[in-house]
Amino acid sequence: MNAGEFPRAAAARIRESRSLAGVEGYLWAFKRRAQLHHCIGYGTLQVEIDRLAALRKRYSHEIRPVTLLPALIKAMALAVERNPQANAILFKKLFGYRIVSFDRADVNVPVTRLLNGAPFIFLVTVRDAARKRIAEIQDEIAAVQREPAESLPQLQRINRFARVPLWVARLFHAVMMRSPAFYVRNAGTCGLTTLDRAAADYFFPIGPTSAVFSIGAARPTPVVRDGQIVVRRMLNVCVAIDNYVVPGPAGAKLVRDFKDLVETGRFMEEELR
Numbered sequence: 001m002n003a004g005e006f007p008r009a010a011a012a013r014i015r016e017s018r019s020l021a022g023v024e025g026y027l028w029a030f031k032r033r034a035q036l037h038h039c040i041g042y043g044t045l046q047v048e049i050d051r052l053a054a055l056r057k058r059y060s061h062e063i064r065p066v067t068l069l070p071a072l073i074k075a076m077a078l079a080v081e082r083n084p085q086a087n088a089i090l091f092k093k094l095f096g097y098r099i100v101s102f103d104r105a106d107v108n109v110p111v112t113r114l115l116n117g118a119p120f121i122f123l124v125t126v127r128d129a130a131r132k133r134i135a136e137i138q139d140e141i142a143a144v145q146r147e148p149a150e151s152l153p154q155l156q157r158i159n160r161f162a163r164v165p166l167w168v169a170r171l172f173h174a175v176m177m178r179s180p181a182f183y184v185r186n187a188g189t190c191g192l193t194t195l196d197r198a199a200a201d202y203f204f205p206i207g208p209t210s211a212v213f214s215i216g217a218a219r220p221t222p223v224v225r226d227g228q229i230v231v232r233r234m235l236n237v238c239v240a241i242d243n244y245v246v247p248g249p250a251g252a253k254l255v256r257d258f259k260d261l262v263e264t265g266r267f268m269e270e271e272l273r
Helices: 022-037 050-062 068-082 134-146 153-159 166-178 180-186 248-264 266-272
Strands: 040-048 088-092 097-101 107-115 118-126 190-194 211-225 228-242
Touching: 022 153, 022 166, 040 248, 050 068, 050 228, 050 248, 050 266, 068 107, 068 134, 068 190, 068 211, 068 248, 068 266, 088 166, 088 180, 107 134, 118 134, 118 153, 166 180, 211 248, 228 248, 248 266
Parallel strands: 107 190, 190 211
Antiparallel strands: 040 228, 088 097, 107 118, 211 228
């Protein structure tokens, strides 16, 4: 073999080929809608969570054990209801489009479970999250993580798509795109997503709603407070806003309200009182 020559490796072989259908088709239609019908603007922010973490420990001791997730879900719902323009979604009509607003925040939250032996992510919708106690939200999330798959309506609805062709999923989502009442029976009005916090500081979400917050890593970070450098635990958050529906000032206020709710923890203090 001459210098610079290498043995030619064989090309990769096709291991499997399958049509996009069933549950994959159902999820594809969700993401396709987000791509085609939303003009997403992204932003990132850091939120100090030392106070909320301390309140969570107190809540867990005095009321019942909870994680930070239900508190973040409630903060998201409260912030969205303070900003009604963010609690609206773009829908098609016969000619053109319309923006439909909702009277309460139903929050989409992804949950991962084993389905047919493989990990599967599906959406759980926490209805009227702004008026639920944090313990109630925790119970809802825990139930869908532990209940048998056959008793969960969310999984049963998805399982019904397991053997249907792609056109059925596209028809389902076409109805959701045109009927706000049908849409809100099957999904929420806003979203909050999480990722393994050890895996990424930030990640950029997609979704069929006009406001989605994604929760990344929480890390000790040097910050300036009263002219002094101190270390605080900062949560890295990314927000996705549909600029077709939510103008820039309204999106900025939504972000400020979410940050204020999380950093002060006033809503959790109210429950403790």
